[in-house]
Amino acid sequence: MGDDCTYCGCDVTVHDPVYVEETDADGRRVPAGRFCSYGCLAAHVEAEGLAAGTTCRVELD
Ligand SMILES: [Zn+2]
Numbered sequence: 001m002g003d004d005c006t007y008c009g010c011d012v013t014v015h016d017p018v019y020v021e022e023t024d025a026d027g028r029r030v031p032a033g034r035f036c037s038y039g040c041l042a043a044h045v046e047a048e049g050l051a052a053g054t055t056c057r058v059e060l061d
Helices: 038-048
Strands: 018-023 029-035
């Protein structure tokens, strides 16, 4: 078995993998994705629009 990249489907373990976690309503960490590299992570974030409006330092006006 392998860990397939959430973005491109490659086996991340042959690259330099990056794992992403989120927290659920109870504060528990849950896997949110795995990627070959920061390149695949960045591409996935871009493709899904995950970063839009989510920075913690947004200037509100
Ligand atoms: Zn990948």
